[in-house]
Amino acid sequence: MTITSLPTEERAPERRAAAPRSGAGRRRLYQWLFVAPALVYLLAFFGYPLVRNVLMSFQEFTPRTYFTGEAPFNGLDNWRGVLDNELFGDALWQTILFTVGSLVGQFTIGLALAVFFSRRFRLSGVIRAVLLLPWLVPMVVSAVVWRRIMDEDHGILNSFLETLHLSGDGVPWLSSPSVALLSAVLVNIWIGIPFNMVILYGGLQEIPRELYEAAALDGAGPWRTFRSITLPMLRPVVTVVLVLGFMSTIKILDLILALTGGGPADSTQTLGTLTYQLSFLQLDFGQGAVVGNVLILISAVFAVLYLRINRSDNQQGR
The missing domain is CATH 1.20.5 (Single alpha-helices involved in coiled-coils or other helix-helix interfaces)
Structure with missing residues (x-):
């Protein structure tokens, strides 16, 4: 057994x-x-x-391809054509200026408004709701409205400046190559302020009030409190706002097309509008895919940067 x-x-x-x-x-x-x-x-x-776009950048992809199905590989010809194009360098530089200017303006004003509304007062909720309107309106509609506002001859903005005796002949907001990009940046700042304000306002509400009370007892002033408590505690939210703002701003197309069409004299041409021009105006889909891949690569770099910063913040929090 x-x-x-x-x-x-x-x-x-x-x-x-x-x-x-x-x-x-x-x-x-x-x-x-x-x-x-x-x-x-x-x-x-x-x-x-994404895979199709990468493959297309190495192919001779033309309107004929849609009928014949033939898109022979041409190696790096598309990439050479884009890099040798002077407009690509100008569009890249103007994309940087447009993105940086928009992010700085949106974040600065959005943070100021978030701090302002963090102190509750009468009708604060109603005013915050009104300030959300630029974010809710479609971007094309906003661009068309601002195009009328910034009209050099009949625009409300120039009429207002003339009333204040700040401009006599009128500012060529959208018709001057030296001013058009600044105008596009200002319009995009106006559109992006509500997003920054809402996210930063939510982050401010998560900061314990006891920290501010302790700082007041220690005699810290408003600027010292903001620099020593608000900004460090708000850092994870700031990272999210800047990264998401960057990834949405760098690829903007409809705003610039409706506002300036990339002009005058290509002064507001960005990588997004250049992709549109190469693909749908010149019908060179291969070179358009190249510029699109450059945009994807730039966005991917900042996405990886965001993930690494977020991971380091989580590890420090533990």
Whole structure:
């Protein structure tokens, strides 16, 4: 009897070990099943277009391709054509100016408004709701309205400046190559302020009030309190606002097309408008894909930067 029972006793630990392994495998399978729809969506609507865009940048892709299906590989010809194009360098520099100017203006004014509204007063909620309107209006509509406002001859803005005796002949907001890009930046700042204000306002509400009370007891002034408490505690939110703002600003197309069309004299041409011009006006889809890939690469670099900063902040918080 003892001899026959030994194999059963030896198999028992194996069965007990196999049960957790099978349970863990089943849980892992369930996890992948829950994630599978999101993965399929990402691969279908983001992965496939991205791969096709990369391949297109190495092909001679023309309107004829849609009828014949032939898009022969031409190596780096598309990339050379874009890099040798003087307009690409100008568009890259103007994209940098447009993005940096927009982010600085949106963040500075948005933070100032968030701090202002963090002190509750009568009708503060109503005023915040009104300030959200530029964010809710479609960007094309905002651009068309501002195009009328900034009209050199009949615009409200020049009429207002003339009333204040600040300008006599009228400022060529959209018709001068030296002013048009600044005008586009100002309009984009107006559109992006509500987003910055809302996100930063939410971050300010998460800062414990006890910290401000302790700072007041220590005799810290408003600027010292803002620099020593508000900004450090707001750092994770600031990172999110700047990165998301950068990724949405660098690829703006509809605002500039409706406001200036990339002119005058290509002074407001950005990488987004250059992609549109090469692909849909010149019908050179290969070179348009190259500029699109440059935009994707720049956005990916900042996305990785955001993830690394966010990870380091989480590790410091632990």
